[in-house]
Amino acid sequence: MRVHHHHVAWHFSALLLSLQLGELKAEPCNDLTQNVLTSVGCPSRCASTPCVLYSPSQKECVELGASGPCYNESDYEVTGSATECELIYQCLDTLLWDGNQWLLALEANANTNEKTMAHVTQISQLSYSTSTLSVQVQGSPSESIDKSVIKNISLDQSFFDTPSSVVSMFLISVNLRNILSTVSLATTYSTLFLTNTNLNQIPEQLGTFSAITKLDLALNYISELPDSTNGVWTGLGTVTDLNLAGNTLTEFPVVLNNLQTLNLSENAYTSIPDNVYTMAESGALRYLSMVGCNLSNVQVSDSQLALLQNLAAFDADVTITECGSGYSATKLSNAEVQVCAASTSSSSSGGGQTLAIVLGVGCSVLVLAIIAFVWYRKKHGRTFATKGGSTVFGTDMGSSLTGGDTTFGSSIWDDPDLLAVRVEHRDVEAIKLLSRGGFGEVWLGLYMNENVAIKRLLSDKKTMQDALAFATEIKVMARLEHPKIVHFIGVSWTNALTIQAVTEFMDCGDLKSLLDSSRASSLTWANLKCQIAIDIADALVYLHTLNPKLIHRDLKSRNVLIDAQSGAKLSDFGISRNRSFDETMTAGVGTARWIAPEVILGGHYTEFADIYSFGVVLSELDTCKAPFYDATNTNGGKMQDVTILQLVSAGKLQPSFNESCPSSIVRLARACLSFDPAQRPSAIHISYELRKIMKDEL
Numbered sequence: 081m082r083v084h085h086h087h088v089a090w091h092f093s094a095l096l097l098s099l100q101l102g103e104l105k106a107e108p109c110n111d112l113t114q115n116v117l118t119s120v121g122c123p124s125r126c127a128s129t130p131c132v133l134y135s136p137s138q139k140e141c142v143e144l145g146a147s148g149p150c151y152n153e154s155d156y157e158v159t160g161s162a163t164e165c166e167l168i169y170q171c172l173d174t175l176l177w178d179g180n181q182w183l184l185a186l187e188a189n190a191n192t193n194e195k196t197m198a199h200v201t202q203i204s205q206l207s208y209s210t211s212t213l214s215v216q217v218q219g220s221p222s223e224s225i226d227k228s229v230i231k232n233i234s235l236d237q238s239f240f241d242t243p244s245s246v247v248s249m250f251l252i253s254v255n256l257r258n259i260l261s262t263v264s265l266a267t268t269y270s271t272l273f274l275t276n277t278n279l280n281q282i283p284e285q286l287g288t289f290s291a292i293t294k295l296d297l298a299l300n301y302i303s304e305l306p307d308s309t310n311g312v313w314t315g316l317g318t319v320t321d322l323n324l325a326g327n328t329l330t331e332f333p334v335v336l337n338n339l340q341t342l343n344l345s346e347n348a349y350t351s352i353p354d355n356v357y358t359m360a361e362s363g364a365l366r367y368l369s370m371v372g373c374n375l376s377n378v379q380v381s382d383s384q385l386a387l388l389q390n391l392a393a394f395d396a397d398v399t400i401t402e403c404g405s406g407y408s409a410t411k412l413s414n415a416e417v418q419v420c421a422a423s424t425s426s427s428s429s430g431g432g433q434t435l436a437i438v439l440g441v442g443c444s445v446l447v448l449a450i451i452a453f454v455w456y457r458k459k460h461g462r463t464f465a466t467k468g469g470s471t472v473f474g475t476d477m478g479s480s481l482t483g484g485d486t487t488f489g490s491s492i493w494d495d496p497d498l499l500a501v502r503v504e505h506r507d508v509e510a511i512k513l514l515s516r517g518g519f520g521e522v523w524l525g526l527y528m529n530e531n532v533a534i535k536r537l538l539s540d541k542k543t544m545q546d547a548l549a550f551a552t553e554i555k556v557m558a559r560l561e562h563p564k565i566v567h568f569i570g571v572s573w574t575n576a577l578t579i580q581a582v583t584e585f586m587d588c589g590d591l592k593s594l595l596d597s598s599r600a601s602s603l604t605w606a607n608l609k610c611q612i613a614i615d616i617a618d619a620l621v622y623l624h625t626l627n628p629k630l631i632h633r634d635l636k637s638r639n640v641l642i643d644a645q646s647g648a649k650l651s652d653f654g655i656s657r658n659r660s661f662d663e664t665m666t667a668g669v670g671t672a673r674w675i676a677p678e679v680i681l682g683g684h685y686t687e688f689a690d691i692y693s694f695g696v697v698l699s700e701l702d703t704c705k706a707p708f709y710d711a712t713n714t715n716g717g718k719m720q721d722v723t724i725l726q727l728v729s730a731g732k733l734q735p736s737f738n739e740s741c742p743s744s745i746v747r748l749a750r751a752c753l754s755f756d757p758a759q760r761p762s763a764i765h766i767s768y769e770l771r772k773i774m775k776d777e778l
Contacts, residue, residue: 117204119131132169200233203239249273257280267290288315292316292319337364340364346371346372349370357387378419380422395417403420404420503569503570521536532569537579565650566584567584568582587644588643600704612648613770617767635650672724676757688757744777745773
């Protein structure tokens with residue numbers, strides 16, 4: 081079974097550093113049979129750091145050319161002829177970007193298609209520096225974790241004798257089934273990943289832990305959890321984030337009073353465990369995932385329904401075929417999930433249920449913000465109307481979009497929120513393709529004799545799942561109303577897969593295209609750049625002052641549109657499509673360089689992730705170039721995104737600014753780019769500072 085375990089995979093692909101060697105041809109270098117990471121027998125040049133001693137039977141030597149001397153650098157031991165170099169060892173500090181964060185790869189990264197790898201196959205007699213913060217050993221490629229791929233490595237007790245400074249231990253795709261019973265784990269970890277490690281039970285040693293908050297036991301073979309009286313739960317009472325996805329569990333026999341996030345996806349559950357409701361009732365549990373558990377006809381009481389709907393996010397795929405007497409299919413108000421609720425629940429919930437914002441897999445932040453926005457509009461007596469009429473959101477329109485498809489229609493297309501902003505499909509005319517992205521395309525069009533932008537799904541993305549995700553984005557757009565957010569006009573369709581959003585047309589395109597064009601040379605901070613920055617900041621003020629806050633999560637120059645009359649406006653609220661709450665952003669080529677350090681490292685989003693991205697946009701405005709355009713590797717070549725992400729996540733790299741950039745702009749941008757999110761300014765503060773700079777300095 082192959083599982084794309086993004087929460088883990090993204091973190092490791094962003095940080096993964098592997099020793100890369102060329103094709104090997106030479107005489108044996110030594111008599112070792114394993115590539116050993118050790119602190120014993122290391123050459124003097126390694127000083128106090130451990131080293132990897134390489135075995136000729138594992139990876140021999142590096143041929144550097146048919147003629148000429150060997151390339152000699154301090155990290156290598158050079159022997160043999162003038163044409164071949166034998167790599168005997170390497171000091172650990174040369175393998176790591178950050179000596180405080182150990183990372184060892186046992187499997188090639190898929191991106192290293194021109195190099196082979198010298199992998200560690202044994203760790204013994206190892207000593208750690210007391211400054212070490214985290215240790216990671218990964219036996220699978222970083223792009224995804226395949227449960228069928230697992231590496232055997234010899235580990236002795238010294239590997240597990242980490243100093244108290246080590247707070248995070250990651251063991252991924254390494255066979256630990258027969259190892260953990262012979263060693264003792266350090267008890268001071270706050271984060272422990274034993275992911276895809278061939279475990280068939282929770283290690284009893286976890287009962288001695290004292291401060292663990294995040295535990296990942298995903299992709300193992302655990303079929304049963306210890307009962308609530310077992311001592312293992314004593315050490316896990318501090319856990320706030322527990323991932324048990326990809327096992328074969330059927331019960332959850334314990335209440336963990338501090339648990340906030342629980343992932344039970346891809347298990348054998350047939351119902352929602354009673355203890356889940358107990359933890360939700362206490363108010364601690366906020367995020368629950370049970371995707372891929374084959375849940376069907378799940379019956380819930382009035383109180384259980386209320387508890388599920390009170391979660392910040394609930395991901396599940398529940399099949400409803402027959403609810404039974406006294407129950408009826410009821411859609412939750414906080415997720416695209418139906419359950420069999422007691423008939424009194426479904427009949428009494430009425431408009432509250434139709435208020436549900438139907439999300440694709442995971443979009444917990446978005447659903448909270450949308451609910452908050454509806455509350456905000458109600459409080460201020462505001463209504464929403466289509467351009468051609470006065471239909472208010474929340475009005476019961478009754479009919480289904482798909483007509484005959486009652487299953488699909490009942491899930492989203494009979495939602496009055498969509499019907500309230502529907503415009504006639506025949507009145508929307510597409511004229512010219514403007515752009516095409518990974519999920520959709522944008523056309524210039526006409527509606528009511530006015531230029532509009534029409535956003536559609538790509539032809540190869542026209543599936544029901546994609547349509548549902550796009551509908552969610554449309555509903556987010558429809559509820560946002562601000563002068564610096566692209567104005568939503570309506571939605572049209574002829575069937576479920578032809579759904580398209582109609583928005584105002586911004587005649588100057590996106591900010592990135594403007595900065596890439598010949599017109600960029602005429603832009604200055606005084607004549608336009610500062611005003612564009614103010615416009616973006618004002619949009620963030622609006623989003624971040626909703627209660628709860630709405631986080632954009634994909635702020636970059638491509639998602640800022642420009643109009644000659646109305647200036648810059650923020651667009652594209654579809655970043656959360658098809659991602660569950662325990663997944664961090666999997667950045668593509670176009671997104672990676674705007675991501676905040678804490679997001680790269682797998683942390684939860686806050687509004688300050690948007691602030692970091694805003695700081696990156698300020699660098700784009702200043703240089704008129706892509707962020708990190710001037711970053712180079714040690715060989716002088718262009719630095720790749722993976723390396724950039726690693727350095728950003730370690731606080732060692734920020735985008736550059738021109739020497740001519742106003743110092744006040746640079747100071748503000750550097751504050752936005754602070755490694756610590758708590759040190760970044762709020763959107764309100766940024767808006768104020770930019771206006772002050774424009775008034776007093778430009």
